[in-house]
Amino acid sequence: MKEFKAITLDGREVSLKGTEVNALKAKLKGQLITPEDPDYEATRRVFNAFIDRRPALIVQPADATDVVRTVDLACEKGLLLTIRGGGHSVAGHAVADGAVMLDLSNLKAAEVDPRARTIKAQPGLRLGEFDARTQQFDLATTMGTVSDTGIAGLTLGGGIGWLMRKYGLACDNLLEAEVVTADGRVRRASEAENPDLFWALRGAGHNFGVVTELTYQLHPVGPAVFGGLILYPLSQAKQVLRSYRDYVAGMPDEFNVFAACLTSPEGVPVVGLAMCHCGPVDEGRRLAEPLAKFMRPLMDMTGPMPYVQVQRMIDDAAPFGARHYWKSSVIGDLSDGAIDVITDLCGRFSSPRSIVLIQPLGGAMGRVDPAATAFAHRSGFLVSIIGMWLEGPADNHRDWVREMHRGLEPFSTGGAYVNDEADSGEAAVRTAYGVNYERLARLKGKYDPDNLFRVNQNIRPWA
Numbered sequence: 001m002k003e004f005k006a007i008t009l010d011g012r013e014v015s016l017k018g019t020e021v022n023a024l025k026a027k028l029k030g031q032l033i034t035p036e037d038p039d040y041e042a043t044r045r046v047f048n049a050f051i052d053r054r055p056a057l058i059v060q061p062a063d064a065t066d067v068v069r070t071v072d073l074a075c076e077k078g079l080l081l082t083i084r085g086g087g088h089s090v091a092g093h094a095v096a097d098g099a100v101m102l103d104l105s106n107l108k109a110a111e112v113d114p115r116a117r118t119i120k121a122q123p124g125l126r127l128g129e130f131d132a133r134t135q136q137f138d139l140a141t142t143m144g145t146v147s148d149t150g151i152a153g154l155t156l157g158g159g160i161g162w163l164m165r166k167y168g169l170a171c172d173n174l175l176e177a178e179v180v181t182a183d184g185r186v187r188r189a190s191e192a193e194n195p196d197l198f199w200a201l202r203g204a205g206h207n208f209g210v211v212t213e214l215t216y217q218l219h220p221v222g223p224a225v226f227g228g229l230i231l232y233p234l235s236q237a238k239q240v241l242r243s244y245r246d247y248v249a250g251m252p253d254e255f256n257v258f259a260a261c262l263t264s265p266e267g268v269p270v271v272g273l274a275m276c277h278c279g280p281v282d283e284g285r286r287l288a289e290p291l292a293k294f295m296r297p298l299m300d301m302t303g304p305m306p307y308v309q310v311q312r313m314i315d316d317a318a319p320f321g322a323r324h325y326w327k328s329s330v331i332g333d334l335s336d337g338a339i340d341v342i343t344d345l346c347g348r349f350s351s352p353r354s355i356v357l358i359q360p361l362g363g364a365m366g367r368v369d370p371a372a373t374a375f376a377h378r379s380g381f382l383v384s385i386i387g388m389w390l391e392g393p394a395d396n397h398r399d400w401v402r403e404m405h406r407g408l409e410p411f412s413t414g415g416a417y418v419n420d421e422a423d424s425g426e427a428a429v430r431t432a433y434g435v436n437y438e439r440l441a442r443l444k445g446k447y448d449p450d451n452l453f454r455v456n457q458n459i460r461p462w463a
């Protein structure tokens with residue numbers, strides 16, 4: 001086996017001897033993929049097609065011991081290490097040039113305990129796979145809204161979805177995690193064991209180790225819920241969004257309605273209201289009625305449907321292979337001023353694929369103290385500015401996203417969602433972790449003093 005060029009934590013290029021790579025391979029129960037292997041090209045690809053990076057090696061562990069061996073090698077040689085769950089990070093944090101990539105996507109075991117209403121899940125599961133397992137027992141917990149996303153990256157950054165106003169964020173439902181930390185130890189983290197690490201994992205988990213198992217609380221949901229989509233012409237967006245703001249102020253926790261400005265598959269600019277009611281279907285139908293009467297909708301595609309269908313209903317809006325640049329802003333209220341900024345810029349989307357998504361926070365997630373977990377921004381509205389295009393450079397799409405983000409600054413609480421950020425500088429990281437930043441920096445100093453886990457929204461360790 002020949003030599004492999006790798007990058008160290010301090011950015012130097014080093015050679016890994018074939019014998020060293022062979023020695024790792026011999027110790028692994030899982031796979032080791034080098035740039036010479038036929039699987040390399042497909043495995044290095046991530047969801048955001050704008051990310052085109054070439055890791056030195058890809059390790060696909062079979063278990064936590066394989067993860068420990070890989071972390072040990074990275075520490076011993078000082079190598080750059082990345083972790084891939086579902087590969088959905090818009091910033092492309094799953095992969096880096098010259099790094100050792102730990103690709104967890106084959107770790108897909110899951111075990112539901114229907115009596116305790118819990119699931120132990122491995123980090124390679126995608127949301128669609130997770131929902132399929134839990135819905136066998138008419139159970140669910142908060143996950144995101146695009147079924148191809150990985151459960152681990154989503155949960156460790158927070159995890160926003162339809163059920164969050166009733167049951168909290170995905171990370172609020174995390175009961176326990178198994179983590180390989182930078183010292184190569186396999187630790188358990190829960191309220192009872194390593195509670196400080198458990199606190200950090202729930203919102204800033206990408207920074208603290210490789211999570212090899214997640215145990216979640218589940219709740220009775222479905223199998224049928226009331227959900228779907230109502231579309232209005234974008235020309236009516238100001239009025240629709242004002243009515244939407246007033247509506248969500250009185251919405252019960254069981255109901256969640258997102259608003260989005262986008263272009264329909266037929267090429268029509270629209271404002272959409274997407275919804276899921278996780279209680280009785282008839283109650284959902286009754287609650288949804290006013291949403292179709294704000295103005296005259298172009299389309300009303302709401303009704304009873306399987307929960308797993310709601311969890312996939314916006315998949316087509318974000319196909320694999322598109323290019324992405326995203327930013328987010330938490331705004332205190334969806335004021336007329338904020339609506340004006342959003343609707344004016346959506347009148348000149350840089351691409352028909354781009355979307356502005358508005359999600360009401362609060363409810364159960366909002367009743368958790370911002371300092372109770374690492375996830376700080378729990379009230380107001382999350383505005384995700386999703387620049388998406390199919391071909392060509394990022395420039396005008398990036399400019400459009402940044403212009404919208406700047407426009408929303410006067411309305412912002414100073415918060416952002418760590419999982420929605422394409423930029424990774426110190427300022428973006430402080431914004432994302434808010435009041436919890438200093439405690440996180442101290443815990444990073446305790447659990448990862450050399451900043452091994454740095455390809456993420458990185459928290460610099462404090463001594």
Ligand SMILES: Cc1cc2nc3c(=O)[nH]c(=O)nc-3n(C[C@H](O)[C@H](O)[C@H](O)COP(=O)(O)OP(=O)(O)OC[C@H]3O[C@@H](n4cnc5c(N)ncnc54)[C@H](O)[C@@H]3O)c2cc1C
Pocket residue numbers: 046047082083084085086087088089090092093094104123143144145146148149150151152153154155156157158159160161205206207209210211212318419420455456457
């Ligand atoms: C189309 C699309 C839709 C989305 N919708 C939602 C949504 O509805 N709700 C929401 O909350 N978010 C959503 N997101 C954001 C999503 O939560 C983040 O992109 C998340 O990080 C993806 O996790 P992943 O495992 O797929 O990604 P990856 O790119 O594999 O990983 C993302 C980050 O998590 C780290 N990581 C992954 N696995 C582990 C692990 N086991 N241990 C430690 N660190 C790990 C990686 O190192 C990286 O820093 C969406 C993103 C996209 C692109």
